[in-house]
Amino acid sequence: MSYRTASNTSKSQMTKETDQEQQLLNLCACQGGITAACITRSAIKYGSFESNRGSSLSAFQSFQCKLAKFCHNDMGGEPNTSLVCLAVDGGAEFLFTSNSRKETQLEEIKRGLEELLRFAATNPDELKPKPLQKMILWRFVEFGFRRVDGYFKTLSRTLDECIHECESANESTITKQLCELKSRVEFPREMTDSARNKILNDCETFIKAIEASKNSSLGGEIDRRARQDDHDQAYKWCELRHCLGRLYSYRQAADAIVEATTKWPELFKSFKVGYIPSAKQKKAVSPMSGKLTDVLHYAFPEYDLEEFQPDIAELQKYGLELEIRKQMFERNSKTSIHAEVHMHDYLSRVRKVKASDFWDGTMFIATSKPVCQLCHFYFQNDDNEFSVQPPHMNLYPMWRVPDGASEEVLEDLIDRMQVNTIKLITEKHPYYKRYDSRTDSHGCQTRATHETVFDRSSAPSPLDGRSAHSGVRPGGYHNVPPPPNEVFDDIIPLGSDLEDYGAVGDGRTSAPNGRSMIGVAN
Ligand SMILES: [Zn+2]
Numbered sequence: 165m166s167y168r169t170a171s172n173t174s175k176s177q178m179t180k181e182t183d184q185e186q187q188l189l190n191l192c193a194c195q196g197g198i199t200a201a202c203i204t205r206s207a208i209k210y211g212s213f214e215s216n217r218g219s220s221l222s223a224f225q226s227f228q229c230k231l232a233k234f235c236h237n238d239m240g241g242e243p244n245t246s247l248v249c250l251a252v253d254g255g256a257e258f259l260f261t262s263n264s265r266k267e268t269q270l271e272e273i274k275r276g277l278e279e280l281l282r283f284a285a286t287n288p289d290e291l292k293p294k295p296l297q298k299m300i301l302w303r304f305v306e307f308g309f310r311r312v313d314g315y316f317k318t319l320s321r322t323l324d325e326c327i328h329e330c331e332s333a334n335e336s337t338i339t340k341q342l343c344e345l346k347s348r349v350e351f352p353r354e355m356t357d358s359a360r361n362k363i364l365n366d367c368e369t370f371i372k373a374i375e376a377s378k379n380s381s382l383g384g385e386i387d388r389r390a391r392q393d394d395h396d397q398a399y400k401w402c403e404l405r406h407c408l409g410r411l412y413s414y415r416q417a418a419d420a421i422v423e424a425t426t427k428w429p430e431l432f433k434s435f436k437v438g439y440i441p442s443a444k445q446k447k448a449v450s451p452m453s454g455k456l457t458d459v460l461h462y463a464f465p466e467y468d469l470e471e472f473q474p475d476i477a478e479l480q481k482y483g484l485e486l487e488i489r490k491q492m493f494e495r496n497s498k499t500s501i502h503a504e505v506h507m508h509d510y511l512s513r514v515r516k517v518k519a520s521d522f523w524d525g526t527m528f529i530a531t532s533k534p535v536c537q538l539c540h541f542y543f544q545n546d547d548n549e550f551s552v553q554p555p556h557m558n559l560y561p562m563w564r565v566p567d568g569a570s571e572e573v574l575e576d577l578i579d580r581m582q583v584n585t586i587k588l589i590t591e592k593h594p595y596y597k598r599y600d601s602r603t604d605s606h607g608c609q610t611r612a613t614h615e616t617v618f619d620r621s622s623a624p625s626p627l628d629g630r631s632a633h634s635g636v637r638p639g640g641y642h643n644v645p646p647p648p649n650e651v652f653d654d655i656i657p658l659g660s661d662l663e664d665y666g667a668v669g670d671g672r673t674s675a676p677n678g679r680s681m682i683g684v685a686n
Pocket of ligand 1: 244537539540563
């Protein structure tokens with residue numbers, strides 16, 4: 165099976181494509197609706213989580229993910245940015261792409277990344293390692309400042325909520341610690357030339373405070389409260405932990421880049437940066453019906469769903485049809501190709517499909533965030549040789565395959581979606597995840613069987629799976645599914661000593677009222 169069709173698209177192929185697109189749309193709506201019904205039914209099970217410490221990406225793959233993160237410099241919006249490091253004559257080429265970015269934005273990122281790498285490589289002021297790390301951190305924070313500012317705003321609000329809770333309960337120690345943290349968040353962030361150094365210095369100071377909190381009782385307390393069973397109570401603590409983790413990840417990224425210059429000096433001798441224009445958005449097919457029986461029929465045309473009727477009837481009690489209808493009709497009308505899939509398609513077209521085409525000899529597509537469910541299934545295709553990060557398993561219904569992808573690719577993906585959806589119908593244990601990014605970059609994978617998901621429109625939302633038990637074959641591929649009944653989140657165990665501060669905890673971010681499913685920009 166090939167990832168691409170060899171000839172021009174015929175009329176019958178177009179019809180087939182439209183049918184497949186319609187089927188995928190209905191499958192996504194089913195999953196979304198079922199997940200929402202399961203949440204209302206409070207049928208979510210939480211399992212214990214162990215982070216994926218034993219299955220790291222290689223240092224070089226992790227470094228590439230940090231660069232992809234640098235390229236992802238806006239709040240929200242694009243689900244991902246992808247990057248590869250090609251081996252080209254006499255050096256390396258860092259090639260990136262993003263979902264739905266304009267040419268001018270891509271140019272800006274290209275310049276930013278070139279400057280960052282050149283600065284790290286040449287160290288023009290002959291700084292010692294620590295001051296160099298500091299300057300790289302400043303550049304990282306400055307380049308992604310809109311995002312950083314967003315984290316600070318969320319932190320400010322969340323800290324207020326946490327402080328209020330602790331004050332009301334007369335918990336003086338943690339109240340004091342949180343107030344101390346809050347005092348460091350409140351600094352002017354109007355970025356001007358004259359204020360620049362002060363702002364970046366304040367950001368750095370705050371990131372140091374996060375580091376200090378890791379080993380303090382505060383870190384443990386935040387972690388404990390984020391894991392409590394009462395979702396409404398846990399929600400703000402998860403949010404707090406998430407924002408702290410995302411800000412701390414800038415420190416990790418800066419350190420990784422400085423380290424890279426000494427680890428791979430050859431890489432920095434001669435390199436260039438390029439990008440692939442984002443794929444154009446396309447109008448999505450229109451939903452044919454929001455009626456439950458119709459949606460199930462379009463999603464599973466060849467299945468006899470009779471045996472699942474009791475399960476479906478049970479979910480109906482919790483608003484399944486209404487939720488499915490929301491999924492079908494309250495959504496974006498444009499589809500896009502996610503960055504990692506777009507990159508894969510590009511590399512296939514230009515025949516960069518051998519390990520030797522890549523600087524470190526591994527066919528890895530780095531991403532600024534873990535991959536979504538549909539990208540995950542796309543990369544599980546037997547014909548795929550590339551690896552990517554493990555998925556967060558959130559579902560973006562406005563996802564599409566590249567133009568010219570073979571129908572077998574979509575067929576394979578639909579098969580996996582059907583299996584996943586049936587599993588969700590029968591088990592009623594959705595995995596979902598408020599944040600679709602994570603601080604670390606542990607492990608990567610191509611083929612694995614996974615659990616469920618969902619998303620309400622294009623916003624990031626639920627479901628993830630990642631396992632400490634995942635088998636990792638040479639090259640970092642996971643080929644064992646995550647354990648069931650786990651809910652993960654991109655939140656940091658503050659008390660942990662993980663090398664990459666930000667492994668996933670069993671995020672209890674989901675409030676029964678569903679607000680966790682709206683997702684936040686990250
Ligand atoms: Zn994706």
